[in-house]
Amino acid sequence: MMHMSMNHGTPVDSIVDNGDGTYTCTVYYAMASAMSGMSMGYWELKVMIGGMMGEAAFLYPSIMMDMSGDDVKAKLQGQADKIAGMGGMAMSRDYYIYNDGATQEMAGTHKVDLFIAAKESMMSFPAVSVSTILNEGDATYELTVSTMLVEVSTNGTDWVSATDAGGSHWTATGLTGLTTDEAGTVYVRLTINGEQKTTNGSAPADDGTTAYATITVTPGAMSM
Ligand SMILES: [Cu+2]
Numbered sequence: 001m002m003h004m005s006m007n008h009g010t011p012v013d014s015i016v017d018n019g020d021g022t023y024t025c026t027v028y029y030a031m032a033s034a035m036s037g038m039s040m041g042y043w044e045l046k047v048m049i050g051g052m053m054g055e056a057a058f059l060y061p062s063i064m065m066d067m068s069g070d071d072v073k074a075k076l077q078g079q080a081d082k083i084a085g086m087g088g089m090a091m092s093r094d095y096y097i098y099n100d101g102a103t104q105e106m107a108g109t110h111k112v113d114l115f116i117a118a119k120e121s122m123m124s125f126p127a128v129s130v131s132t133i134l135n136e137g138d139a140t141y142e143l144t145v146s147t148m149l150v151e152v153s154t155n156g157t158d159w160v161s162a163t164d165a166g167g168s169h170w171t172a173t174g175l176t177g178l179t180t181d182e183a184g185t186v187y188v189r190l191t192i193n194g195e196q197k198t199t200n201g202s203a204p205a206d207d208g209t210t211a212y213a214t215i216t217v218t219p220g221a222m223s224m
Contacts (some may be wrong), residue, residue, distance in 0.1 A: 002042070002043050009122070010027060011096060032066075043063055071214075072099060073096050073098045081193075081195055083135060092201030093143075095190055097190065098117070102220065111172060112152055114150065129166075131145065143192075145193065181221070185217075186216075198210045
């Protein structure tokens with residue numbers, strides 16, 4: 001949870017029990033602790049053992065802004081797909097598409113890795129994949145994800161369907177148009193249950209420009 005003017009949570013990857021008393025979990029931060037030297041608030045990571053009546057440890061990591069020039073994430077919004085907003089008004093559901101890195105492939109093409117989470121409320125941003133139930137039990141806003149299509153492009157015209165790599169991780173392979181060690185633009189479209197998510201929560205614009213998120217990535221060299 002981030003403590004700030006309005007407290008909020010953030011997406012997390014699935015937690016892996018390493019079997020030796022340690023656990024591994026990636027936190028996909030919604031924001032940095034400080035921006036341009038000004039404190040935005042502070043992050044609290046709570047580790048619990050033995051349930052609610054057990055013990056808890058609190059960590060307060062200071063999260064730096066990403067200075068690489070690449071985008072950490074991009075956002076798309078649902079159209080009819082909504083959640084409860086302020087004062088009970090319906091608002092578009094946000095989907096966060098995190099940049100998990102781009103890498104050169106054997107053939108000289110590139111692959112892009114993404115992690116995708118959805119907003120249920122200010123405190124809940126679960127990872128999303130097929131069979132995820134969002135806002136479970138909420139009579140108005142429950143959404144079962146029965147189909148999910150993630151498409152990636154480097155020119156906004158030619159699209160590659162990303163592969164579900166499990167746990168809300170998606171990989172688009174064979175991308176042309178990116179250069180290793182140079183910043184490039186990747187476009188991402190997201191369609192859930194047949195509804196395309198857009199930059200403004202309205203129906204996609206005729207020219208298609210509101211139908212994709214834009215992420216700046218700098219591909220790394222092929223890993224050996
Ligand atoms: Cu915050």
